[in-house]
Structures are given as structure tokens and as C-alpha cells.
Amino acid sequence: MTQDSPIYNSRIIKIYLEYLRKVYPDIDIDELLSYATMARYEVEDPAHWFNQVQVDRFYEILVLKSGNPNIAKDAGRYTASAEGLGPAKQYTMGFLSLTSIYLLMRKIYPLISRGATIKAKKLSSNKVEIVSTPNRDVDEKPYQCENRLGIFESLPKLFIEQFAQIEHPACFHKGDDACRYIITWEKSPSFIWKRLRNYAFLLNIVGPLALFFFLPLISWSIFTFGFVSLTLIVSFYSHFLEKKELRKTIHTQGDGAKRYLDEMNIRYNNALLVQEIGQATISILNVKKLINTIVGAMEKHLNFDRGVIMLPNKNKTHLVYAAGYGYSKEKEKLLRRTEFHLDKPNSEGFFAMAFHGQKPVFINDIAEVEKQISERSRQLAKQMGVHSLICVPIVYEKESLGILAVDNVDSKRPLTKSDENLLVGIVSQTAVSITNAISFQRVRESEERYRTILQSMEEGYYELDINGRFTFFNDSLCQILGYFRDELMGTDNQKYTDKKNAKIQFQAFNRVYTTGLPSKRFDWVIVRKDGSKRDVEASISLIKDSKGRKIGFRGIIRDITDRKREEKEKEMLLTRLQQAKKMEAIGTLA
Template identity: 30%
Template sequence: MSHETLYNSRIVAHYIRFFQHKFPAINLQDLLDVAGISATQVADRRHWFSRCQFEVFYQALQHASGLAQLAKEAGSFAASEEVFRASHHLIDSSTSPLSALRALPRIAAGLTRGVRLKARQLAPNLVEITTVHEAHAAEAPYDCQFRLGLLEALTFLFNLDLAQVEHPDCLHHGRQQCRYLVRWQPSLAEKLQKLKARVVPLAVLLPGAAATMDPQWALFHVLPLTVGSTLLLDLVASHLNKKRLVRSIDHLRSTSEALVEQINHNYNNALLLNEIAETTSNKTCLEDLLDSVAQTLDKRLAFDRGMILLVDPARRILLFRAGFGYDPTVKALLQGTTVLLDEQPEPDLLRQTFTSRRGILVADVDNPPPGLPPASLQFFVRTGSQSLLCCPITCDGRANGLLVVDSLRSGRRLTQGDLRLTEGLANVIGASLNNAQLLTSCSRQFDSMLQVLAATIDARDPMTSGHSTRVTAYSQGICRELGLSTEYTEMVRVAALLHDYGKIAVPDAILKKTGTLTPEEREIVRTHALHSEQILQEIGFDGIYRGVPALAGAHHEKMDGSGYPRGLHHGDIPIGAKIIAVADFFEAVTAQRHYRGPMPPAIAYKALQEESLCRLDPRVVEAFLDYYQKAFPDQFRAMTLGDAQPERASVRIPCRTPVVCEINGNTLIGTSSDVSLRGIFVASQAQVRQGLELKLA
């Protein structure tokens, strides 16, 4: 049996709708499962089924129905059902039955790939339909019967008078092809037009001939009779033609209105699916995602109420998570209700939908479908539902929840079309939930990786443990005060957490040295900023994190160009690096280090203000102080109102002033950095050997 795809999903849909109309009690899903056909495939008009699948499906239908002429009846139904409305528009707007039959090959081309139809006019009221079979596709007898039923139904739909459909040649009876002849009697208007064409010459000749015998009789009797008969015949024929044209125009108008309505319906559904996809594509918070979905459903759908239930991690109960249209009392009741999924003796709408992963339509809650006891619908009956439908929220074949919508008794009854739409929405919601879970998982793994990277620095030196975390918190606070975007704040957060990662390249002997660093050691320490940038570039940050390496590498740059590693000035330093610089400075001076103790709050405050004069961005410093005041009001009060007097001899007080020293008779010019009770710290370009005595000039 051929596995080549020959049958479009629309022909399967015709059979399904015929079966639902003819045998509503038969469970079609079981028949579809036998053939391996899913509802999603049937709904997709671009999907094609193989000969093998369709053969199994047809045999299952025939066995369940017992109809010998199943294909012929299905073809007749397909020609008249609502889904063929587009074809009706293609045909009914024609002005002749011939045009209607000529359009049939275009319709058939969208149903099967195994055969093509050709239409040929043999006489004014006779059309021949023949088949051209593809060499790779063997046709079954039911294909021929389906076409025959389709043709017979079309002759009825288009009111062809006394139409006959003959099937003189059949491929399955030893002929080379299937051949159909469609005959019909001309309409009364056509007959009158033909009669008129014959009467007009007589109306011209007869008075002339009569005038040769009796002019007076010809003038007063023959001429009025022939002219009157001709005019009457023309009037009746014109009237019938106008009626036919009016019917055609009315049908075209109604068909156009129906098509416009269908287009609007499809457009709104497409907008709905697109809006749900857009609003949920970047959501990682489950509650935000579900609220967005509920709001979109409420705005776009014609349902009165709806709710989303999700399964718990243990997959034992369903919980209400979001909804729309419910009054506060009912919503409060739903929020405190759980649906047990454990095996229960009595069937239940929600449990049955979840376990079977099939949508259920209850067109009338007072008359539920077979197998669904009225007791399972009591909640919906008590809250005023007229009809409802319940669809599983699935992803990768696994049910994760339910989407339930209903209409109240003052509204419309829900239909199979509503069920198909809701099933599609439930699939989109399921994919969105899965996407949110994946994003959350990736975000959690990303944060874990960042914490591990930051922890490797803390592990190098326990004394500086927590430095990166505190700098990150300060940096995020500054970003909020400056009103920066969420994306940029996130980039600053990552850069702040990893800003000192380059210190893994600094030897422990230098990193943990308790004494003063030599100029060479200081230069080695300064390389950590560039190492941070280079290492982070290897990670391959992308998207909103693209600038992380640059921010981490520039966190020691200063506004006056005295920073490192590149000596950038104010306009060249990214705002994110300026933020991390302020946070890093304040955390560093207020924390314990190997070579000094922490600055008292008041001294740190003054140092920060002084740094903002030339090295740190004053706007960023102001934003930091605003954040610090809100986050740590007591510490901020002590910092701004406290005594600036050092409490320990090892405390260094910022003091920046030109200094001139003498070393072995040579003059050294530099700038003081800090002052303590133990001495003054001077920065200079000159190389000075440790241990030499300096004299202030």
C-alpha cells in the first residue's frame, strides 16, 4: 500500500463532518487513532495524508457505519456542507451551469494529488468530466464514488433542471479513465430566448405577406398581433433573465458577506494567537504569563468566562491559576478548589479531559453528552453556564493543565468551531508555558554559573568574600535611581558580579599581601581589569549581555583619565562602568582589607564626595547616595551626621594635594593620595626603592 501523501486534510475533514452529522453517537477519535490521524493534522489545510492512512481511515468509517455507499454520500455532503462555502462562491457567482462545472477541476485539485479532472463542453447543455491519473498514484473505488456524489450534489445545488449524471466509463471496470457526463434541460428563460429568436423574423415577414393580400387586415390585425407577441415574449424572457441575475447577485452578495465574516473571524483568531505568542514569548514569571493570557482571551474571544487550571508538580491535582469573566465570589471559590486526578469511580469532565488529552464540548449543560453524568457539571449549572468546552493544555504530548471556557444562559451556544479554536489556543498556551519553564530554567542555570564564577574569586581570599555580591546590589540600586532600562540593569548586574574575575591571574602572594605593594606589584594588580574583560569575552555574551566584558574591564577607569587599563576619560567610559566604579569604591573603602581596616562611615562619605569632584561621575555618586539612603536609612544617617574623626591609627583619610619630596638630594614631585596617623601616601611617576628616607621639601 502506498505511503505517498495523496489526500489533503480537507477531504478527511469532509468525511469527519459527514460522520458527525450522520452518526453523532460514534466516537470518531477512536477511528482517527486507528489510522494515526490527529486533530491537529486535520485542522491544518496544508497537511496531506498517505494512501495507507486514508485507506485505513475509510475502512474504519465503513465498518463503523455499515454504509455501502459511504464515499458517494460523503461526496454529496461535502458539496453542500458549510466548509465548501468557498467553492460555492467560486461556482455560484457564475452566470451559467457550464461555468459551475468548469470550476470543479480547481476544487478537486485541492483535495487529492492522485488525479486531475478535465471539463469539456460537448453540447450547450452537456459537459464531460474526465480523469487524468498520475502514474505513481493508484486510485481506489471510493475515490470515484466520492466524485460521483459530489457531481450529483452540485447539480442539485445549482438548480440544473432535470439534470442527469452518467458514469459510462470507469477505471475500476476496465476502462482507461473515469468519465462522467452531466446533462440538464435548458431553463425556461433559455427556451424563451430561443423562441424569441425564431419569432422575430416571423413578426417581420408575416405582416408584409398579409399586406399583399389585404392591407387593411394586415395593418389592424396581423401587425398588432405579431408585434404584441414579440414584445410579450421579450418581456417575459427579460423578466426571467433579470430574476436569474438578481438571484445570482443576491447569492454573490450573501456569499461575499459570509466570506468577509469568515475573513474577519480568521483575522481575529490570527491576531489572538499572535498576541498570545507575543505577550508570552519573553515571560518567565508563570503568574505574569497566565494573567497576560487571561486578559488576551477576555479581550479577543466571544466567550463569557474562562479559566486556566494547571497540574501540580506531583501531577495529582489541578489548581485554578487564572481566569476572566467570573465575579469575585465565584473566583474566590475557584481559587480554593482543587481537582483530584487520582482514579475515581465516577467520570468527571475536567479529569476526563486531562487524562484523555481530548477536548470536550458540552453544547447544553442540561443535556450532557453520553458518558458524562450531570453531576460533574453541577458547578457550571449553578453558576449560570449554558454551554461550555474544556480543552487540555498540552506540550510534547503531555497534559499540563486545562483551558475551560463557557457561555452564560443569555449568550450563544458553543459549537465545534469554538472547540477547534480553543484547542488551538490551548496548544499555544501549552507551548508558552513550556517556553517560560525553559527560560526560567536557563535563567536559573545562568545565575548559578555567575554565582560559581564569583565564588571562585571569594575562594581565593576569604577576607574579600561577598565583595562582588555587595557591589552588584549597589550597582542595581544605582541603575534604578537613574531610571535605566531593565535590560541595561541586568547587563550591569552581571558585569558587577564578575568585575573582579580577572584577579584569578594575580598571584596569592600579591593579592593577600598585608603590607604596602611595590610599584611592580601594584601594576600586576592593575592588570586584573583587563584580564576580566579578556576572560569574559571568551564566554561569548550575546544579546543584552553583549556589553558585559567591556563594563567589567572599565570599572577602574576615572573621569579625569587617571584610571586603568586604558586611561579613558569621561565621555569614553560607559555609564555601566561608571556605576560599577562607584559601587566598587564605596564597598572597598568600607570593608576590611589585608593592608588596612574599614573606613568609618563619615570618612567614607567624605571620600566618596571628594572622588566625585574629578574621578567618579557626580551624577552616579548622587544616585548611589539616594539609593543608600532608601536601602540603609540608619547607616546613611550615621554616615552623613557622624563624627569624621578616625577611631584607629590604621585608618586612611583621603587627602589629595601636590607634594614635593627630597630623596638623596634629588627632588621628587607627586600627589598625595591618603593620610593616616602613620604617614602620608604619595603617588608619583618616579621609581623609588623601598626603604629610602623621604623628606618633605
């Protein structure tokens, strides 16, 4: 591990912050987090981990601001009362006995720290030994040992109202091989009364039998009745205490179960969202329809109150509203009217910052960054009621295509780093989809222009497969050959020429196929559907696939019948003119 390796879970810092709010409410938490290069949304995210440098800086500023050198242990002792542990606390309480919790600390501790390896051994019914050895390349500090000791002390508070007593005979930070803790705790009231009940039951059987031979029957009956009554009272009271402790545990577990269900629903909805977006990227090739589908899926499955996608205009000078959800009609109109400048390199708006910087912008509290953003952005945030925001750029191969922004207004749920990571995954798919849709649109436009040009040509354009069958042609070719489109598609040259010209045609195409060189012009005669013959000239070139393999031919065909007839007529006129000149010369000589 390195100094930058994620070792300590955010739950540890969250417990510190809960303790500060209770004991040191005047300390500025944002100042502490800023000094430690931590963010509130990272602390709120139970899936986030901090490195050694960050937690060291946090502890350094914490001791300075609180003036309490023992604050690490004090915060550790607060662990059992804190909500910051979340699922880890519920997992711990699931063992239902302190002995089980301590003995399974090797599995529980990694939920909050990867910095040490834990081993535990039972010494008696209410006493265990725990050995903590820092992992290789982890620079664990003494305050972290104190914090761990405080955590171990606090665990009995999950079940009883007392801390554990801990002996610390060996410490890694004092030169020993590992930190060794001998932990003893008071037995719960229900355990003590249960033990008394068991003894009472035993005496209730043995006592009356032994006294039966020494006491008068009336005295023995009174004694036996009293002893049975006392045993029942002890039994009922132990049962009452046991149920009371169990109710407390069940209540806590019930809250945890609700949180588990909420987390499961979030994960399920996230999976459905990814699936829907994946299907949209395959089937939808229209940018507007694609964006609306993605926004609809987000509204349906994500736990954000509002969301918006903004795309650049044609000139890429402004970001404009593309689609959104969760906004009132007035606020949506405001977004549609507002254009965010992209042509100002030093723009301080968070949308432009995310678009140009190609990095997510996470604003936990608008009030904290008011001085860093433009006046226009401050006014817009105020009008839109924005308090916190995640803005993620939609980027494909280093080109920004737009931004996706979300916030919470009604639910007040804090935004987390996991939310940002989820949105980054969404926009990566969205970027590919938008690029594919734009490319498809461009191809369609190109094909449309291509077809328009081909259909407006007087010459016939054709494409043949390698066997000489038509695969594509324009209307002019149909007019030249005298066939309808359906009659020509898939046919070869035998349909529109005679044997002599078919041979000429074959030789020309074979020469192009063999040499790979195009033929700019060759002439032959075609036979139209009505039996009439026409003179044509054609160009031929090879069609190759992406691997360079020959897969067909393409070219232009012109009807030169009229031109040939005119040439023949011109030739005949020239011949007659020459003959006339000869006759005139003979007459002159005569």
C-alpha cells in the first residue's frame, strides 16, 4: 500500500463528525474537512475510503481545534451510539451476544478499516483477547490505536449501559509486534437474573426434598409455597429483562432492515436504469428521442428530485436545454430560455466549467461557492432553488457533447460520491449513444444527398456484385435499358444484351477485375425490353470491402445512340461533300 491507498472507510470520519456536533458544536466542520482534503459528500458516502494522509491531517486539525489530545479515544467510545456505522452496526448487532461480536471482530473490523489484521480469542464468558497487527506498508499512528481501543470499549453499550474494561499490555506503537487488548465487560442484568432463576429452580427441587424430613407438614408447605413463589418472581423478572433487551435489539435491527431494503431498492433501480439505457443505445438513433428516453429512465429509477441534460447548439457557442424532469412549468421555461455561454473560456458557470473541464462538478452547498461562480449563475441557482448539485460532462473521445446535472430539492437527501460515480457511468453510455445517433444522422443525410445527385443525373449509375448482377442503380439506368426497377434488380447482362455484346462486356469487366485498374470508357450495344437496340458507353471500377477484397463493380452508363447517329450523318455529309468537290474538280478540268 502507498500513502494514497484507500484504507479507512468514511464511516470512521462520520462518527468523529457526529461526536463533534454533540460535544464541540462550535467547531467549523467544513474547515476540518477542507484541511484534510475531504468533502462532505465523500463522508456521507458509506462506500468511500480515505487514505492515510487524509485521516492524519483530519486528526491533526481536529486536536488543534478541540484542544483535546484524547479525542480519538473519546470518538471511538461514541461509536456504539453513532448512526454513522450504518449497516456495519446492524451487522454487528446481528450476532446478539458480545462474545460473538468480539470473537468475529476479524470480519467486522475490515468494514471500517483495511489498515490492520485482527485476531480474537475467548478467555472466559465475559472476557476476550484481541490482537491487532498493522498490515504491511500501512503507517498506522498511535491515535488510531486509541480510537480502536475506544471502539472496543463502546461495544457493550449496544446491549448494556456500561463500557467494557480494557487492559492494553502490549502496543505496536511502543515497540511491540502488535497491539494487544484484554477486554472484560459486565454481564447484562438479564444474564444475572437468568443465573439466579436457574439456581432458584435447582434449590426449589432440592430444598423441599431435604426439608421434608425435618419440618412439620404445615411449615414445610408454607416454606415450599414461598420458595416456589420466589422462584416464579425471579423467573418472570429475568424473562422481563430479557424481553426488554431483545426489544431494544429488534428495534435497532428493524431500523437497519429498513435501510437495507432502501439500499436494495436503490441498487435494483440502478440496474434497471443501466438496462434501459443499454437498450435505448441499441435501438434509438435519433438524438432527441434518445435524450428523452434517458431522462425518462432516470426519473423512473434514480433517487434524484430533478435532472436535466443540456447539449451545445449548432455553433457550439451555448449550452441549451435538451430534456429534463422534476421541474415545474415555470422553472422548465426558465431553463429553456436560458443559454449558457461556451464561447467564454473563463466562464465561471458550473455547467460551462464541467463542459470545458471535462470533469464532474460536485457542489455540496451553493452558499459555499457563491464567490467562485458568476453573478448570473448565482441568480439562476437562486431562481431554480438549487442547494446542492452534481454536474457531469458527456464526453466521447475527448470531445464534450453536453452535460447531465441532478439535484435534490424536496427529499433533502445528501448527494454522495457514489451518486457521482453512477452518473459518470450513465453519461459514458449516453456519450456513445449520442455519437452513434449523430453519425447515423450524418450518414443518412449523406446518403440522401448521394441519392439526390444520382437520381438527378442523366447518365445511368449502376452497382453490380462480383457475378455481374445488379445490386443498385438509379432511375436513369432504367430509362436507358427500358426496364422497370423490379425487372432489373438482381439480373445479369443476358437480360439486356445479345451474345456478341455480352462477350465484349465480359472481357471489359474481366480486365478491370484482373488488373484492378478502372476502365474509363468502353462501348457496346444493349437490347431494350421492346427489342430496340441502343449504343452505350460505360465506365467500370472495382468495389472493395474494408479488408480490400473485390466484391463488385460500379460505373456510369451513357446512351450515345443519338450521338453516334449524328456522327454517322456528319460523316456521310463529309463524304458527299468530298465527292462533290471531286466532281467539281473534274468538271473544271474538262
